[in-house]
Amino acid sequence: MIPAILYAIPAFVLLVLVEAASYRFLPDDEERGYELRDSVTSMSMGAGSQVVGLPWKTVTIAAYAGLYTLSPWELSPTSVWTWVLLFFADDLAYYLFHRAHHRVRVLWASHVVHHSSVHYNLSTALRQSWTPMTSLPFWLPLALLGIPPWMILLQQSVSLAYQFLLHTERINTLWRPVEWVFNTPSHHRVHHGSNNPYLDRNYGGILIVWDRLFGTFEPEGAPVVYGLTKNIRTHNPLRVAFHEYAALWRDVRRTPSWRERAGYLLGPPGWAPKAES
Numbered sequence: 199m200i201p202a203i204l205y206a207i208p209a210f211v212l213l214v215l216v217e218a219a220s221y222r223f224l225p226d227d228e229e230r231g232y233e234l235r236d237s238v239t240s241m242s243m244g245a246g247s248q249v250v251g252l253p254w255k256t257v258t259i260a261a262y263a264g265l266y267t268l269s270p271w272e273l274s275p276t277s278v279w280t281w282v283l284l285f286f287a288d289d290l291a292y293y294l295f296h297r298a299h300h301r302v303r304v305l306w307a308s309h310v311v312h313h314s315s316v317h318y319n320l321s322t323a324l325r326q327s328w329t330p331m332t333s334l335p336f337w338l339p340l341a342l343l344g345i346p347p348w349m350i351l352l353q354q355s356v357s358l359a360y361q362f363l364l365h366t367e368r369i370n371t372l373w374r375p376v377e378w379v380f381n382t383p384s385h386h387r388v389h390h391g392s393n394n395p396y397l398d399r400n401y402g403g404i405l406i407v408w409d410r411l412f413g414t415f416e417p418e419g420a421p422v423v424y425g426l427t428k429n430i431r432t433h434n435p436l437r438v439a440f441h442e443y444a445a446l447w448r449d450v451r452r453t454p455s456w457r458e459r460a461g462y463l464l465g466p467p468g469w470a471p472k473a474e475s
Contacts, residue, residue, distance in 0.1 A: 241324050306442065320366055
């Protein structure tokens with residue numbers, strides 16, 4: 199089964215070119231635009247993620263299908279309420295996945311790829327992980343609810359396509375009711391910020407209501423500083439993909455304490471054992 203998101207790739211590339219041209223012909227000193235090597239790296243990461251993702255999709259489908267057969271009921275794809283349930287369940291699953299991947303370092307090692315650019319534009323949206331295996335558990339409950347696997351995969355693609363459009367500085371804030379309910383470029387710029395108070399905020403996919411409900415929402419105010427708190431300063435796709443795994447391994451290897459090893463793996467990024475007084 200070919201992921202539906204693959205059919206959107208030509209549109210993604212076209213929109214990247216259009217946005218890049220807009221900075222060339224309609225420059226704005228307050229916006230950072232594109233840097234060629236950075237954008238090439240982002241698009242290389244996106245291509246690599248699809249190469250890795252295609253065979254992994256087989257495992258994902260098998261897992262969804264297995265749990266779907268165990269569900270005590272099968273929800274009908276012809277019912278509008280199945281699609282409504284899917285929309286909210288998928289978006290909540292994405293919020294939980296996204297939040298966990300910022301707060302657990304072994305998961306962050308996969309997701310950090312997406313935050314590794316110091317630029318913010320549509321090409322940044324394509325800077326995706328080469329280790330998608332960490333996302334699977336968060337969507338398994340949807341199959342147990344009796345939602346057909348093909349519907350889950352389709353909604354995931356819809357969510358990713360929507361989120362692609364959030365990665366731009368060309369759109370300021372939208373109509374207030376839209377900003378209150380939906381994730382917008384303004385909200386997602388905050389999420390990509392490495393400066394306080396923007397760290398670990400605005401995890402939403404299509405909706406921003408989960409962040410409002412669970413206390414992780416932050417409106418855009420001060421200028422956003424994009425990238426990581428400690429930037430990696432490389433355009434090498436292999437280093438971008440695996441640098442945090444290497445750093446994590448170094449931290450785990452250097453301590454003989456199993457408690458500290460667990461802290462490095464399962465604690466938040468930046469966790470370190472307390473120094474003895």
